[in-house]
Amino acid sequence: MIFSMTDRYQSSSATKQRPEVGSRQRAQRFAAMASLTGLLVVIGCGYGGVPIGDGTVTPPPAVASEIGNWQVQATSTAGTSPFIALAGWIYEPKSTGTAAVTTQSVFQVTPGASNCFVSATTLPSQGTLTGRALVLNGFAVNGQYSTINATQDETATHFTGTYSVRGGCASGTAGTVTGTRYDALTGSYRGALAGGQTFVIATTQDPYPDGTGYFSLSGSATVIGTGCLTGATLDADSSYVIGSSVSMTLVSASGLRLTLVGSFTPDASSITVTSVQIAGACADSFGAGMLLRQ
DSSP states (O other), rough: EEEOOOOOOOOOOOOOOOOOHHHHHHHHHHHHHHHHBBOOOOSSSSSSOOOOOSSOOOOOOGGGGGEEEEEEEEEESSSSOOOOEEEEEEOOOOOOOOEEEEEEEEEEEEOOOTTTTTTTEEEEEEEEEETTHHHHEEEBBBBEEEEEEEEEEESSSSSEEEEEEEESTTOEEEEEEEEEOOOOOOOEEEBBBBTEEEEEEEEOOOOOTTSOOOEEEEEEEEESSOOOOSSSEETTEEETEETTTTEEEEEOOOEEEEEEEEEEEESSSSEEEEEEEESOOOOOOOOOOOOOOO
């Protein structure tokens, strides 16, 4: 079975809409991930297509609890910063003692001052998890191979370590990384925005991410204090979380679309809305605000 990551995401900013992926496509993608053995083939502009090592990969099985949503901050210590942040998923099979297990990840890159990752911001990796020691070896992205060596804390919700890049534009750069795992954004959230509207949103985060690092959101919403809409559903093909970022597109029966963009806390207890994007006829101003889990 070949697990092919063909999706491309052209911007590192999670506030921009990701490629839409239907439910059937998601099911097919993760049926492939459930295969016991195979090759991870990364194709498309920017990818070298050859992993570090012998090229053999065991795709992650369909165990949702072992696929975590991570936000990683990077600080440069050598050379011009190739990236300042990474966001996406890490497959974390259980590892006990000194037994090493294969792990994989897919991140979206926030490029640093060097701009070396601007033209190819999807970074897939494979590596090992030995106890709490995590190693992620990146596949070639514009000829650049990144490596993360980190140690998880006892709760496996944080890690600290180093990164280095060899080859290509960013060759010789290095730095430190800190990672935080984010809980699933599943639950009922309520809060008011600066425009005076109250939002009550019930969300369910898909336990399985897509091939570019995103976890879809589905659910419904009630909106009080606006004549534009009262009820809406979340469009699962354009509502998502990745790392600490969240984007929720509410679609009313009339077709009005409101997209709430912001961030959320690692324990998923609150959502900070920084902007609301409107597609359709609505004269209201919404502004920023906070939603709290009920």
